[in-house]
Amino acid sequence: MTDIRDHFWCVIPAGGAGTRLWPLSRAGAPKFLHDLLGTGRTLIQSTVDRLEPLAGERLVVVTGARHVDAVAEQVPQVARERLLAEPSPRDSMAAIGWAAAVIERQDPGALIGSFAADHVVGEEERFRSLVEQAVAVAQEGYLVTLGIEPTYPATGFGYIREGDALDVPGAPEARAVVEFVEKPDVRTAESYLATGEFRWNAGMFVVKAGVLLDLLAQWHPDLAAGLRRIAADPALLEQEWETLERIAIDHAVAEPAAAAGRVAVVRCDVPWDDIGDFHSLATLLATAAAVESAEIGAAGSAGANGADDSTGANGARHDGRGDEHALHTVGTADVVSVDSTGIVASRTDRLVSIIGMDDVVVVDTPDALLVTTRGRAQHVKNVVDTLKASGRTDLT
């Protein structure tokens, strides 16, 4: 009997413009292509780094045609023929389903795990062991989701309501899924957290490629058939792609399959973030700096984030320790700050000077500058919408 792990493939959908991270993230250079956390690796590179120990060379990236070259350059570990270029965006079911159909033809017994290119995951060893639990459950025919342990009553994610434990050997964290629920309001989210039965839906699925497509065929037979035709004859891509239904994988498969008792969840208790906006990026940077600071030791950590060299100016100086009361930087920003907290992201070599700003967000790029606060981070999208509406797509 072959090891099922030799048939585990990772699919990395690399889509989404990351509009709320504008002007850092652009339609032409979306979030996943950026090193937002200053680790030296872009988000898609970190994603591949995280999954390679599980899948080896069995990595497939699905991305927009315009990003294929940038992705190929950033993650040479992914074979060129496993870099699938979408002619146009047709939502997550088409993207993941296409990869599933391609993998199914090459490896009929394949299991796939789908993980977005622009998420941040901590405790990677633990994460991989949880994926292996999901693989064990998927081997039993389930569509398995990794459900994130909620840390606050988020309104920006869908939730997964879990049921009884599943008795799958090697998968102690596996539970049945009762239902997927839409993004709640904050009151509802609080009630979810109070029950202890809910996990965030982070869009991470592990499933047999054939099971995914067969489930899809039950509720969206045309879409499943179209994807399998494209996989069988890549020459059909351009022609078939535009006819595919635009639908998210959650609605197309996860929700009806849950109702049919075909979905399981593996509780995922590692740190996770989708870096939805500059507020969460600032939190991540503060956390990372705090960890770094703790590792270095509190005494030696001043200036660890490079954000504050304002010694003497107005007599004020931050101690540079990673916390919410410091000014954090993305990239090689050249910053002089006085009495300020928040985040500065720079893609220029200009000096950025900030005086007396609390929770500020400053994003400095060659053609656009953003100044806002962490509290207004969600509204960055409105500026992008305004620019699009006025035809200034060169800036989006």
Added chain:
Amino acid sequence: MTDIRDHFWCVIPAGGAGTRLWPLSRAGAPKFLHDLLGTGRTLIQSTVDRLEPLAGERLVVVTGARHVDAVAEQVPQVARERLLAEPSPRDSMAAIGWAAAVIERQDPGALIGSFAADHVVGEEERFRSLVEQAVAVAQEGYLVTLGIEPTYPATGFGYIREGDALDVPGAPEARAVVEFVEKPDVRTAESYLATGEFRWNAGMFVVKAGVLLDLLAQWHPDLAAGLRRIAADPALLEQEWETLERIAIDHAVAEPAAAAGRVAVVRCDVPWDDIGDFHSLATLLATAAAVESAEIGAAGSAGANGADDSTGANGARHDGRGDEHALHTVGTADVVSVDSTGIVASRTDRLVSIIGMDDVVVVDTPDALLVTTRGRAQHVKNVVDTLKASGRTDLT
């Protein structure tokens, strides 16, 4: 008898880096070279425009050697030989005294008025009539200052305490000066305003050239003699200049002359501002926009300042009317803003997007960006000091 107005010369000291307007104002391109109010004229151009009806071609500018070419280009009305280039900064007495000595040689009966190149003056007709009153008083041998009607208990200016009215024909606003007092604290400033006896010292003096130098000779004979030697033989400039005492005209002459009963004040009730920082610049822009708005009529004024084209973004839009609750721009800033007030100054063609910032100050230049608030406008100087201290004078 010749008209004394044919012997009235205007001296325009063009010095001072305008550090609190950094990074717009730089050591290499100080405040007076900029069109800060969007009038289409730089501050020195506006100053010359304001004085030309009084002095005709009798205009002398004293500026640093590095700014002479820029000044010559901006104000071609000033004859090249009347553009005096200081080898190094030696404070206001040397600058104004040098001009006085040069003018004295050419026109022994000359009266001079000294007016800084970077101040803003409203109601120009009224202003010129007040200068003419000062000329009449100066003709009587007084050192005459134009004392600005205080509008708030400013702590950034010295004050002039006025005494009895002077009986000079054609100068109903003339008063004796009891004393000059230093910049007060806010409590003292409030007490000054309560008396009604105090005016702001804006450094505007009208005096016979010979009287000024003779007064100077009483208290600083070496300085007076040095300035007269340079005027007599320009070849001595480089050699003599470095030996001149560094002192402000207020300390050198105005204060001792006031004590000796030789100083008069003409009450100056026109709008005046020295644009000391971004807070006062924002106030001036708001006032200017309000005037423009009133002239246009309230209905047609939306977008008059070009600051806000954020229609639809977050449902919020300013009406563009000139008030303190709008976002005002300096230059041709390309701004998309949502729910923001304050000031944006741009020397780049980048898009500046601002969301949810109150009383913000954003200054965008090719090599440096400043983000602060109007309330912290005074602290901009601290950043410049920090840069200088770390040897980054290329940015100052």
